Amino acid sequence: MDLSSINPVLLVASLMVAATPILLAAIGELIVEKAGVLNLGVEGMMIVGAICGFAISVETGSPIVGFVGAAIGGALLSYLFVILTQYALANQVASGLALTLFGLGLSSLLGQGYVGVRPPPTPQLDLPVLSDLPVVGPILFSHDPILYFGILLTAAVWAMLKFTRVGLILRAVGENHDAAHALGYKVVRIRTLAILFGGACAGLGGAYISLIRVPQWTEGMTAGAGWIALALVVFASWKPWRALLGAYLFGGITVMQLNLQAAGVAIPVEYLAMSPYLITILVLVVLSADKSSAPASLGRIFHASN
């Protein structure tokens, strides 16, 4: 066992990379749930985003076009959820589970020709002086643009929910859809937009795994990241900054346990592999002591005549 082989600077830099997919998916789902919709299809939308982004960037040679395609792919799949739950008034839990299963199957089909292909590399930030700074450089100034986008998105969603009228209306719809309807707000339209946003974010998160984190395509490569993102939203008490914290915690433990495995610590690999899930959930359960913050209409079906 050789713990000195673990470099703390690289550890922090790589935990940010490991955290970004679930952060993106969790921020999207947070908006969906704030609007009062429970979409359990995050995993399915992520994996569809992963293959859409992968295939499009391989075909076009541009990772950025690939990410845009991934967002569109995730949003398209979430539109299926919109049709089921907002227009056909189907049960949200069952529709979300179906969406995950459908997404996993669809992605395998789409990805048949892409196994073993290498995607074009995503350029990393390279500022003349800043990126070469000893500790700060690798941690803050040498990442890919999507990682920074994830952090900016967290800040934007926080500000939108807290300070803007759009955010207020979104929260109102999630809190009491009957009252929002009585005041003349278009509940279904607002929820549709929220679900599409959630799908786009999940798609981005999935593409981040297949284009940057791994980077290659294998079936089922999201490996439960969508479920962690869902848990993250609940245990973060629907607060964007706590979701970021939870994502970094999860990313940190994931990277740490990989490093510990490499260093040959005398703990069975299975325990190390399950530790990120266990510890993240435990910490977030402790953090989420105030349970009152769940949107009151979460998961309830809205119909204007009720």
Added chain:
Amino acid sequence: MTETLLSIQGLTKAYPGVVANDDVSFDIGVGEVHALLGENGAGKSTLVKMIYGLVKPDSGTMSLRGAGFAPPEPRSARADGIAMVFQHFSLFDALNVAENIALGMENPPPMRDLARRIREVSETYGLPLDPFRVVGDLSAGERQRVEIIRCLLQDPKLLIMDEPTSVLTPQEVDILFQTLRKLSSEGTAILYISHKLEEIRSLCDTATILRLGRVVGTCVPRETTARDMAEMMVGTALKTPEPRNHALGEVALDITGLSVNSPSAFGTSLKNIHLTLQEGEVLGIGGVAGNGQDELLAALSGELRTASDAIKLHGQPVGHLGPNPRRKLGLLAAPEERLGHAAAPDMSLTENALLTGSVRKRLERSGFLKWADTRAFAEKIIAAFDVRTPGPANAARSLSGGNLQKFVIGREVLQDPSVLVVNQPTWGVDASAAAAIRQAILDLAAQGAAVLVISQDLDELMEISGRFAALNEGRLSDIRPTADLSVDQIGLMMGGAHGMEVAHV
């Protein structure tokens, strides 16, 4: 009357299977307080929803100050000066007062200016409110103030109020009426929906009466008796429940030092309640909603367990027992919420009859259900309480509120209880069904049962109960005979005006 503000001509709206409004016409003048009267299902709510732009009429026209008026959505109705205070509050519990008000406005100013204007308006009209309190923590009266201030900030020409006083104490009603009279003197017309006829007589200039979607008459409430208006609403002569004189028996229910924590975050805990209830007695418990009524019912029905000595039934401690052992001993209860608490909405009436009746009516034997007996029991309830339904196989959800209420009360009454506890027995029930339910309660007491009626309808409590007490923030007031109580005294027992004050200008 002065010039006409809103004129309604031949409005008709049909839903599948029911005509909600049929050729409804009337006028509202500037500054007029106009009452809209009718039983549940008479079409009052549909009518005001059309004026507010939530529902589109099938035919008919409206005109506002002589110009055509057909709001496609509430937003445009608000822009034309129509404001509405809803019957079921359209408030968001998790948001604060200022955010709630901003949601009801077209172009809300920035939060700080809005908070200042809320303070100004609330002080002008004697309705003090802190803009930054979370609405979920407010009392029912305070929540209504939020709705009213939301309307006042938009400087409305017509204010629609749907059953505004059902959650207020008499003192709060007085203050509300002074605010409304002041608004009316400033030229705001008010369309006032209520079934409390005495209130309408003291407040309103004219009344339009609806029955089954049609206008069946208009009157000047000040010159019409409450009984005449009620009979116009119902269409037949009303029977007043008759109390029977009978001697009271031994103490049936004895509550000593009952304290219970509320299971819900926004609920009220019960604090040190004492009361005794004699055989043959009807005790009325009043109070504004949310002051511990639900908790008191739950503590008595056995949903909430207490110290075993806190509740004694015929001298036997029952506080630690659950609902079924209590039913076996003769303590039955009918909660307020019909769908989901008193009855399972998607189960048939037969199944619902079984749910509370199986113990006392012996509807099961070693785990097997006796469906034939259960169906006979359900049919007996339907026949005895005139429940309008095709048969006991229908789902509870398919019954109208009043019919389901008759079924729920009848189910307990026919189990021959020795103590019956009911919460809001006639809430949302039309006048003739309410009279039938009250008569059943009085008859039950005459047979020697003890009845505890929890209600927010003071007229009802005065009519049927021998003694009265009020719940206020989980505490029970002194118990007094109803015969020598005045409305003022009752209001003070209910906690007075909860910090409201009369308008300053």
